[in-house]
């Protein structure tokens with residue numbers, strides 16, 4: 001079954017609901033300009049609500065390394081996700097598992113990023129939207145992703161009504177969703193999360 005990360009949660013109750021729905025991972029946005037940004041205090045409460053075997057992913061956008069270190073000091077994150085223009089050297093300097101995000105518009109050549117970010121745990125493909133780093137709710141034209149020895153995660157504008165088609169076309173290792181399962185930015189809709197997960201059953 002395709003793995004699922006639900007991103008942009010801001011409340012412990014939503015963390016519990018995401019886990020109940022069957023999410024494999026949750027994403028916490030440590031980017032102050034996002035409407036889904038969480039403080040360290042908030043993140044700690046949310047991580048305490050996380051049951052075993054559900055991973056926590058911390059998102060950063062061109063952050064100061066000291067800020068990443070500060071978050072890591074206080075928050076037991078499993079994986080870092082770099083959503084900006086971070087270099088491979090930047091991504092690996094924390095000695096943690098990481099995902100590198102590629103913002104794509106069409107069929108993007110994945111070979112160069114694969115070489116550059118060879119130690120990434122996976123590459124996450126999100127829709128490139130001018131002026132926005134992520135969580136846009138916009139999709140790109142899905143295409144059949146190549147078989148690489150690196151997990152590819154599909155994101156951007158996914159929701160219950162289109163996730164089956166997206167998975168059928170792209171055949172990714174995993175999917176990542178944020179605004180498609182929200183009531184408003186940062187507030188997850190528990191029914192939408194459950195429906196999203198239900199549509200992936202058996203795929």
Ligand SMILES: O=C(O)c1ccccc1NCC(=O)[C@H](O)[C@H](O)COP(=O)(O)O
Pocket residue numbers: 007008027029031034035036059061083126133134135136137138155156157158176177178179180
């Ligand atoms: O969610 C945000 O506000 C955000 C801000 C800045 C960088 C990344 C952000 N979210 C990243 C995610 O992982 C989203 O899940 C991904 O972009 C897909 O979002 P959506 O199209 O809303 O499902």
